[in-house]
Amino acid sequence: MSEGLRERKKRETRQRISDIAMWLFVTNGFDNVTVAEVARAADVSVNTVFNYFSTKEDLLFDRQGEVEDLPSRVVRERRPRESALQALRRDFLDALDSRHHRYGFHEGSDAFTRMVAESPSLNARIREMNAAREQALARTLADETNADPDDLTPAFAAAQICAVLHRLMTHAVQRMLAGEDLNAIAPDLRRQAERGFELLESGIGDYCAGPRSAPE
Incomplete structure (x- = not known):
């Protein structure tokens, strides 16, 4: 209609x-x-x-619903035989390369972040949105995998994925606030993103393992 x-x-x-x-x-x-x-x-x-x-x-947060639903939507619309993590990795890197606003990597995002940082009420709203985004992704993963209600796997996965996305954008914005240009940040951020998603893909079981032998 x-x-x-x-x-x-x-x-x-x-x-x-x-x-x-x-x-x-x-x-x-x-x-x-x-x-x-x-x-x-x-x-x-x-x-x-x-x-x-x-x-x-x-x-200010006129598109809050879209922001909170973004990872869930990417998972729901993933390609045939594509995992949730692969879909989110692809979408993030596409947004990074195209400078699309959906993950916050675009002209003006530093000014927005500076404004939010100066307002306690906006900081609280951002925390609420991040929590809602993670919860929504956990529900979507549970639905897509037909997980048992007592199975915490979807919540574990959602928490790790959202943590990587949040850390990547925080790192990018901090560099923009320090005066770096988007085009200067992008190559390193892509490398950091590849590493973050690689850790999610392979797991962190052997990360930060102890030394081969005890120190003398």
């Missing part, structure tokens, strides 16, 4: 408010901008803003 005029206008209004809010937050700092200022810049009432967004944080 095609989108009606009313639905299209509502979607466009919501997107315009979100875009203006993002610009104000990044420019001035999240905690320094009020919902009233967003409404005024978007030429709508405060009530209209809250009709579309339940909280001020929702203005």
